Amino acid sequence: xxxxxxxxxxxxxxxxxxxxxxxxxxxxxxxxxxxxxxxxxxxxxxxxxxxxxxxxxxxxxxxxxxxxxxxxxxxxxxxxxxxxxxxxxxxxxxxxxxxxxxxxxxxxxxxxxxxxxxxxxxxxxxxxxxxxxxxxxxxxxxxxxxxxxxxxxxxxxxxxxxxxxxxxxxxxxxxxxxxxxxxxxxxxxxxxxxxxxxxxxxxxxxxxxxxxxxxxxxxxxxxxxxxxxxxxx
Numbered sequence: 017x018x019x020x021x022x023x024x025x026x027x028x029x030x031x032x033x034x035x036x037x038x039x040x041x042x043x044x045x046x047x048x049x050x051x052x053x054x055x056x057x058x059x060x061x062x063x064x065x066x067x068x069x070x071x072x073x074x075x076x077x078x079x080x081x082x083x084x085x086x087x088x089x090x091x092x093x094x095x096x097x098x099x100x101x102x103x104x105x106x107x108x109x110x111x112x113x114x115x116x117x118x119x120x121x122x123x124x125x126x127x128x129x130x131x132x133x134x135x136x137x138x139x140x141x142x143x144x145x146x147x148x149x150x151x152x153x154x155x156x157x158x159x160x161x162x163x164x165x166x167x168x169x170x171x172x173x174x175x176x177x178x179x180x181x182x183x184x185x186x187x188x189x190x191x192x193x194x195x196x197x198x199x200x201x202x203x204x205x206x207x208x209x210x211x212x213x214x215x216x217x218x219x220x221x222x223x224x225x226x227x228x229x230x231x232x233x234x235x236x237x238x239x240x241x242x243x244x245x246x247x248x249x
Contacts (some may be wrong), residue, residue: 018060019035019058019227059230060083062085070090083109108239110241116225129169143187197218232244
């Protein structure tokens with residue numbers, strides 16, 4: 017499989033290593049506004065920056081190249097990409113986190129939210145910890161976790177670094193050196209605390225999931241998620 021890496025930062029380099037180990041070829045590596053011929057690729061993997069993601073993804077779809085994206089911070093234009101993908105009969109996957117373990121964690125989070133919804137004595141909060149070079153806060157993964165709780169409970173919204181309340185989920189974003197990503201969901205009452213947590217030890221899990229998603233997407237059309245790739249939930 018010929019892969020275009022749109023974004024050749026630390027994640028791009030991890031994806032390159034995993035892809036080569038799995039027998040694929042990297043035909044494009046771009047880290048900025050370089051010109052490239054996307055038609056050389058069988059599939060594209062976008063881990064760029066928020067200001068580049070929309071153009072990268074739409075360029076792939078317009079040229080009938082399946083594309084997956086793990087870039088966060090551009091999702092105000094997600095619906096535009098979905099419409100373009102349907103119009104062009106393209107193939108697209110967005111995930112806030114491609115880690116196989118995190119996607120299982122997403123489903124555990126939803127199930128726990130359903131179980132806890134009737135227990136009003138518990139308040140919910142989310143904490144995420146990432147390396148100091150991460151550009152956005154809260155993380156896309158934390159937002160996905162919050163949305164999973166909102167979909168399966170009476171919670172109405174989330175807020176960054178806000179106060180705990182009955183209808184709002186506060187997300188605390190911490191930046192510290194050399195942390196690939198830690199996410200914790202906590203339910204607290206006066207008598208006890210229930211907590212689920214995912215800790216990434218390195219970026220290899222994210223990279224492997226991205227390559228698996230790219231392998232899965234080739235020769236398909238439509239807009240998918242990691243739930244489709246992993247057949248979970």
